[in-house]
Amino acid sequence: MLVRTAVCAALAVALSASAVIAQSKAIAERKDIMKGVGAAAKTGAAMARGSAPYDNAKAVEVFTIYANAAEKMPGLFPDDSKTGGETTASPKIWEDMAGFKAAFAKFAESSKAAQSSVKDLDSFKVAFGEAGKQCGSCHEVYRIKK
Template identity: 65%
Template sequence: MIRTALVLAGLGLGLTAVMAQSNPITERQQAMKAVGAATREGAAMAKGEAAFDSAKAQAIFKTYADAAKKMPALFPDSSKTGGETTAAPKVWDDQAGFKAAFAKFETDAAAGATVASLDGFRTAFGAATKNCGACHEVYRVKK
């Protein structure tokens, strides 16, 4: 009985993961949640509210780089509406600019991945998060 429950739970998790992978809106929302969590952690380090940790800093920039690589492909025409998306129509109207914004974000994230000091982290973190704000201003519907 317990074995059956564990198998069913595993299947349920697997099915949820497959459904998320086939739904670009869900995938991009999950990626943005990961970026948001990394940003909160990075902001705490940058402000001195949390101690600088090189490994955590590298993990933050890895999260950014992974999202930057993944995100442009998660905006097919079929995902313009639904799923409580906050993507603005400008995403599809200006694909070149949208992809360029993520390319810049990826470049800045890669540059930050090598920081070894708090001052270096603050500089790289500021550059990377500036991309977030610029992209959200143009390509996100304000709530």
């Protein structure tokens, strides 16, 4: 009986640890993707401001990073990742998952369109500004401000 109790306790600890690891993995993936988006935004902002020369290949890469992030992110918010890992994800994500996913779908669509429509600095500034508005509106609703 004592052995069975010990085995059950060990199994419970292992399952609990697995859940924490899965939770941490989703949060870590979200953070990594957002770091990439932040780096792309920094590159884009430098070109838009003129502090870095405009480079069409880099401009397209900014929107490629955005589109890839927008496609991956909605799947990285399982119910068990609402807390922990210093997440700034707002509970509103899980309360309005359809709206959250729709915001990312819109961001993916506009980012993909920008990949082929951006041809020069002027067109980049327009597309980059729109992307910034989409990022900001999503963060306003679905991110906890620190």
